Amino acid sequence: MSREGQAPxxxxxxxxxxxxxxxxxxxxGASMILPRDRGNPLLRYIALGVVAVVMLYPLLWLxxxxxxxxxxxxxxxxxWPSRFDFTAYAKGWKTSTEYTFATYFLNSFLITVxxxxxxxxxxxxxxxxxxxxxFWGKKFLFSIMVGTMMLPLIILRLPQxxxxxxxxxxxTYVPLILPSAFATDTFFVFMLxxxxxxxxxxxxxxxxxxxxxxLQLLWHIIVPLLKPAIISVIVFQFIWTxxxxxxxxxxxxxxxxxxxxxxxxxxxxxxxxxxxxxVIAISVVALxxxxxxxxxxxxxxxxxxxxxxxxx
Amino acid sequence: xxxxxxxKIEKVYPNGFKAxxxxxxxxxxxxxxxxxxxxxxxxxxxxRMIAGLETITGGELRIGDKLVNxxxxxxxxxxxxxxxxxxxxxxxxxxxxxFGLKLAGTPKAxxxxxxxxxxxxxxxxxxxxxxPKQLSGGQAQRVAVGRAIVKKPEVFxxxxxxxxxxxxxxxxxxxxxxxxxxxxxxSGQPAxxxxxxxxxxxxxxxxxxxxxxxxxxxxxxDTPTALYDRPANAFVAGFxxxxxxxxxxxxxxxxxxxxxxxxxxxxxxxxxSKAEKLRSRSGAIKFGLRPEHVSAVARPQxxxxxxxxxxxxxxxxxxxxxxxxxxxxVPLTARVPADQLNGLAEKMRGEAHHFHLQLAxxxxxxxxxxxxxxx
Numbered sequence: 001m002s003r004e005g006q007a008p009x010x011x012x013x014x015x016x017x018x019x020x021x022x023x024x025x026x027x028x029g030a031s032m033i034l035p036r037d038r039g040n041p042l043l044r045y046i047a048l049g050v051v052a053v054v055m056l057y058p059l060l061w062l063x064x065x066x067x068x069x070x071x072x073x074x075x076x077x078x079x080w081p082s083r084f085d086f087t088a089y090a091k092g093w094k095t096s097t098e099y100t101f102a103t104y105f106l107n108s109f110l111i112t113v114x115x116x117x118x119x120x121x122x123x124x125x126x127x128x129x130x131x132x133x134x135f136w137g138k139k140f141l142f143s144i145m146v147g148t149m150m151l152p153l154i155i156l157r158l159p160q161x162x163x164x165x166x167x168x169x170x171x172t173y174v175p176l177i178l179p180s181a182f183a184t185d186t187f188f189v190f191m192l193x194x195x196x197x198x199x200x201x202x203x204x205x206x207x208x209x210x211x212x213x214x215l216q217l218l219w220h221i222i223v224p225l226l227k228p229a230i231i232s233v234i235v236f237q238f239i240w241t242x243x244x245x246x247x248x249x250x251x252x253x254x255x256x257x258x259x260x261x262x263x264x265x266x267x268x269x270x271x272x273x274x275x276x277x278x279v280i281a282i283s284v285v286a287l288x289x290x291x292x293x294x295x296x297x298x299x300x301x302x303x304x305x306x307x308x309x310x311x312x
Numbered sequence: 313x314x315x316x317x318x319x320k321i322e323k324v325y326p327n328g329f330k331a332x333x334x335x336x337x338x339x340x341x342x343x344x345x346x347x348x349x350x351x352x353x354x355x356x357x358x359x360r361m362i363a364g365l366e367t368i369t370g371g372e373l374r375i376g377d378k379l380v381n382x383x384x385x386x387x388x389x390x391x392x393x394x395x396x397x398x399x400x401x402x403x404x405x406x407x408x409x410x411f412g413l414k415l416a417g418t419p420k421a422x423x424x425x426x427x428x429x430x431x432x433x434x435x436x437x438x439x440x441x442x443x444p445k446q447l448s449g450g451q452a453q454r455v456a457v458g459r460a461i462v463k464k465p466e467v468f469x470x471x472x473x474x475x476x477x478x479x480x481x482x483x484x485x486x487x488x489x490x491x492x493x494x495x496x497x498x499s500g501q502p503a504x505x506x507x508x509x510x511x512x513x514x515x516x517x518x519x520x521x522x523x524x525x526x527x528x529x530x531x532x533x534d535t536p537t538a539l540y541d542r543p544a545n546a547f548v549a550g551f552x553x554x555x556x557x558x559x560x561x562x563x564x565x566x567x568x569x570x571x572x573x574x575x576x577x578x579x580x581x582x583x584x585s586k587a588e589k590l591r592s593r594s595g596a597i598k599f600g601l602r603p604e605h606v607s608a609v610a611r612p613q614x615x616x617x618x619x620x621x622x623x624x625x626x627x628x629x630x631x632x633x634x635x636x637x638x639x640x641x642v643p644l645t646a647r648v649p650a651d652q653l654n655g656l657a658e659k660m661r662g663e664a665h666h667f668h669l670q671l672a673x674x675x676x677x678x679x680x681x682x683x684x685x686x687x
Contacts, residue, residue, distance in 0.1 A: 202398035205365050206459075210412030211386035220411070224402035 066281040073276050089285070092278035095267060097255055101282060104263035105289075111176050111248070111259055112241045118181035119188060119237050120230055126183040127192035128218055132204070142193075149186045154246075161250060175251045176244075180237075188233045195229040196222070231300040239290045260286045314376050314389070314466030314504045315341045316362065322370030323357055323528070331357050332528040334371065339467075342502035344493050346519030348509055350551070354528040356471055359508045363392050363469050375467055386416075391460035392469040395476060397452045399444040405455050406440040409462050430461040433495065450481045457489070461496075470507040474514065482514075490518050512552055516540070524548050546598050546682035549675055555603050555634055558644045561679065562599035564590065573599050573676070576640025578619055583672050589686050590676065598682065600675035603634065606646035607668045608654040616668035623659045633657075637667060 053060075060079045066088055067081035076082075093101045129135070130142055164175040183189050199222075204212075207221045223230070245261045252258060258266065264286060267279050316339035323332035331354045339345045347355040360366040362373065364385035373381050380388045391412075399408050409427045418426075431437045434454045444452060453473060460468055473489075474482045496503045509515055515522050516536045524531040524539065524547070532544040536552075543549035549557045563574040571587040571594075572579040580599075582590075610616055619639055627634040628650070635646040635656060646667055648656070659665055676685045 200396065200398075202394050202396045203400055205363075206392070206394060206398040207400070207411070208365065209363060209385045209390065209392050210459075210463075211415040213384075216415065221400060224400075227402075 062280055063284055066277060066284050068277055070273075070276055073280075088275070088277035088281040091275065092267065092282035093285070095263065097263075097266070099256060101260070101263065101285070103256070104258055104260045107257055108242055108259040108261075108289075111173050112238055114173075115177045115180050115241050116234055116237045118177060119183075119185055120233055122181050122183040123185060123188040123192055123233060124218070124223065124226065124230065126189050127196060128222060130189070131193045131196035132201075132222075145186050146190060148184075149190065157246070157250060164251065170251060171253045171257065172251075173257070176241075176247050185237065188237070191232065192226065192229050195226060199225050228300050231297045235293055235297045238293050242286075242290055314502075315339060315343075316345075316467055316504060316506065317374040318358075318362075318371065319374075320371035321358070321361065321368060321373060323354070323361060323366065324369045330528065332361070335528075335530055337523060337530065337533060339504055339506060342497055342504055344490075344505045344507065344518060344520045346507045346509060346515040346522045347525060348512055348515035348519075348522055348551070349525035349531075351510055352527075353525040355508045355510075355525050357528075358525070359392075359469055359471055359506060362388075362467070362506060363390055364388050389466040390469055391463045391465035391467075392471065393453075393456045393460050393473045395472040397444075397456040397476075399447075399452060399455055399459075401444050403443075404440065405436070405442050405444070405447070405458075408444070408455060409440075409459050412459070412463050426462045426464070427458075430458040433461065433492065434458050449477050450485065453477060453485060457492070461492075464501060466504060468503050468505045470505065472509055473507075475509070475511070486514060486517055512554065516552065522552075524551060542684070542687060543675065544684055544687065546600065546677040546684075549600050549677070549684070553602055555645050555647060557600050557602045557675070558606075559598055559600040559677070560642050560644075562597055564594045564597045564676070566594060573597070573674075575599055576638070576642035578639055580617060580619070580669065580671055580674075582674075583615075585672075586674070586676070586686055593685070596679040597685065598677040598679055600677060601644070601669060601671075602673065603645040603647035605670040605673040606644065606648075607652065607670070608635065608646065608648045608656050608665070609652050610668050611670065615672055616670050618666045618668050621665060621667050623656065623663050623665050624661060626656070635667075637665065639667075 057079070064079040064081050065073050067084050067086075068076065072082060095101060095104075130138065130145075160175070160179070161170075164170055169175055169178075203221055203225070204217055207217050212220060242259075243261060244259075245265070248259050248262050252262065255266070264279065264282060267282065268274055316337075318335050318337040321332060321335040321337075322330070324330045335358060347358060349355045357366055361368050362375075364380070364383060368381050372379060375388055375390070399405075400411065403411065406427060409430060410423045413423045413426060427440070428437070431440055434457060436451065436454050436458065439447065439451055439455065444455070447455065453476075456473065470489075474485050477485060493503060493505060507514075507518060516539075519536060521533060521535055522539055523533045526547055532539060532548045534542075539548060539552045543552060546559055550559055560575060565572050565574055565579070567579060567581055570582060570584060571590055572581045574580075607616065610618065621637045621639045621644075624636040624638060624643070626636070631650055633648050633650055633653060633656075635648055637644055637646065644667075656665060677683060678685055
């Protein structure tokens with residue numbers, strides 16, 4: 001039974017193999033007190049700082065380059081631009097088409113937001129069933145579901161395309177949203193199932209005695225406990241859908257319906273000479289929603305869910 | 313009326329394991345019934361079957377006059393307190409208490425008055441605005457009890473509610489729960505309680521009657537004193553009482569006109585009242601004697617028998633001392649008041665001493681079945 005499992009974040013006492021301090025907490029919200037390192041902290045910070053700059057350099061260069069002209073972009077390797085010129089942003093925003101990037105951002109949200117909603121609903125329902133109910137063929141179905149995670153998405157494109165064509169849904173957002181309403185993002189289902197397995201059932205049993213039926217249990221007890229996992233689902237689905245290029249490319253043909261990812265590609269594909277600064281500027285702007293969502297949600301990633309209501 | 317009636321209750325798991333074997337039990341209206349037994353004796357399973365969290369595979373369960381075998385937990389008129397408290401971590405204490413009532417569609421004013429009344433009863437009005445993670449173990453336990461009280465159930469179910477508390481808190485919660493049971497009865501809300509524990513001290517101090525279970529079978533149901541004085545079998549005798557009763561294989565032999573028990577090479581003549589009940593018996597039996605019926609000095613009443621023994625070691629508990637000693641090769645324990653050690657304190661391991669056995673209080677059990685032969 002699950003309540004016999006080790007509660008997350010519980011302290012494990014005992015001699016630590018490295019000697020010295022032994023207070024090692026495991027699981028969510030873990031903190032580790034390991035023996036004091038005898039090296040020079042200054043050297044350590046310098047080394048880590050250098051690696052961090054190397055890793056972040058492309059991003060920093062991208063932001064710097066959005067202020068540069070074509071010539072400077074291809075000749076200067078440095079991050080700092082010679083002048084701060086926001087005209088590239090204005091130009092890029094206008095695009096070479098009749099629509100501004102506002103349209104494309106709106107389109108992206110029109111795909112992303114409904115997709116997130118149906119993903120969360122369907123994945124939570126399916127995960128709840130797999131984690132909490134006994135039904136015929138459960139193990140077999142679960143292994144099939146996990147198996148589909150290994151499937152390269154690209155091989156589904158052709159049959160899906162033909163299917164949506166038959167249904168007359170090409171050049172709409174439906175093919176981009178509808179599949180997610182059937183919990184096809186199996187990674188999320190898997191993640192939620194694993195998370196649910198770690199939550200002791202006592203609270204659900206208490207709620208059952210308080211008079212909850214299966215759906216009330218889901219809404220009043222499971223969903224609040226799953227909040228950190230659901231937020232992870234939202235963040236990942238947001239970032240993945242915002243960045244999705246292949247899906248919109250295949251299903252959308254009207255420029256008016258393009259999301260940001262396609263619009264960015266379009267601004268490079270023009271015949272006349274490409275104004276790289278504008279492309280880069282819009283790339284920077286296109287990053288903002290994903291980064292923003294990530295930082296808004298970051299707090300919840302770390303938040304433990306269950307250790308407070310149940311002692312065990 | 314909320315008596316609880318179990319008739320031939322069985323639990324067989326899908327893998328064929330039979331956890332509960334035809335349990336028959338009546339819990340009276342307003343009674344405090346304790347299920348006690350070692351881990352794995354199916355006491356919690358039985359409780360969960362009463363609660364409706366575990367299906368009943370055979371027999372009849374009635375709460376009041378209603379057959380509840382196939383009813384959902386909420387339709388059974390029960391409330392349960394869990395070992396791990398199982399408070400809802402995302403709700404404040406007030407909401408934790410009110411949750412069940414809200415689901416049942418109770419009017420808001422009524423919910424509020426019931427929650428406040430329960431909080432007052434458990435002296436936790438100041439905790440209502442806190443989240444479960446801001447509570448100590450004892451406070452969380454009180455909230456869990458409060459959550460049960462507000463529902464005004466016909467039957468309260470407790471599943472080892474005190475086992476996560478430290479010894480001191482456990483003792484005070486024990487008193488508090490017993491008092492609560494009394495208070496509820498006096499306030500016209502008599503509560504039938506089924507309380508599961510593995511701790512025989514809790515069972516003895518709290519239960520009006522105790523049901524001793526082993527391997528899914530009821531061993532004995534009776535009042536604490538009856539269990540202590542007249543255990544139905546060797547298992548109950550060993551389980552109830554601390555330190556445990558001395559129970560050892562022995563031989564029953566005729567001695568003069570009566571009977572004697574041969575224990576560790578020493579003949580212990582049985583009092584006539586006991587020997588009478590065993591007229592026709594001889595041969596292998598189990599001999600049981602509680603540590604408190606062994607003393608280091610002769611009893612002033614003159615009803616004890618001095619037996620030579622060797623001292624092994626002593627455990628000092630303050631007011632009393634547990635003395636471990638051997639009669640022949642048979643190890644026994646005596647529970648001796650600290651002021652009646654009679655020079656024992658200076659004795660070393662292996663030294664001889666005469667212990668005084670109160671044979672009028674001994675128990676004899678069947679060697680095979682363990683049944684009490686003197687009942």
